[in-house]
Amino acid sequence: MNDEALLERLRSEGSRSPADVVLLVDAARLAKAESDNMFQPIQSNVLNQAIPERFRSKNNLWYGFSARARVIVYNKENIKPEQVQTYQDLASPALKGQVCTRSGSHPYMLSLMSSLISHLGEYGATQWAKDVVANMARAPKGGDTDQIRGVASGECGVALSNSYYYVRLMRSNKPEDQEVVRKTGLIWPNQQSFGTHVNISGGAIAANAPHADKALQFLEYLATPEAQTYFANGNNEFPVVAGVKLENAELEKLGSFKQDVTPAQVLADNTRLTQQIMDKVGYK
């Protein structure tokens, strides 16, 4: 079941819901569920000590358990890596007709926009979104993997994707996926400035959890080193607990990078404004 279907089910079940733990991806989606009163506050010194502050809600309503980066993928034949080192580069007139992304209303794009609002200001981020729309190779459609495939086929020169989709292709045995990886390059954006946008997979205790105590135990378990490795590897993501090693050869191959340290809470707080901007500039 995907996140949207899961939230719809929780909503319709209301106070009769048997759910204890809710796992969701992206700060924008966690924020939406929080504002729909779907979580209950968590009191846990274990979680507060293990999970860095920037990966959790200020009201202790949700915690991040793994992290993903939003990266730039480019076609090695048609685009030079120097052209696409930053998110701002995607708005450059030099990339007219080259840019592909998924829908501007998707949480991954809303959260990225939230971070750009915090770095470039509302005006700068709005201008960015407008210019990216003007650079699009095609109207947004599909998920991040579809954008990567579009880059490999040459329909797109450059695209945005969450890091784990690229790693999934790297780990695939299918010749067509290997071909996609061969034809594309990955950039960690904004290494000379504010760093690459990082988001979370998060967990919370359902507002109507019948077993809130067990739910808390499970979330605390997710913060242990063993669970961190297992949970992160399950989706080729990064652990969030300090000192937990990556045990993922393909992900390690991509090297380390400077992370944007904008707190997930700030990304969450900006989401409503971000959607308004996307609507205003016609980022469908």
Ligand SMILES: [Fe+2]
């Ligand atoms: Fe995803």
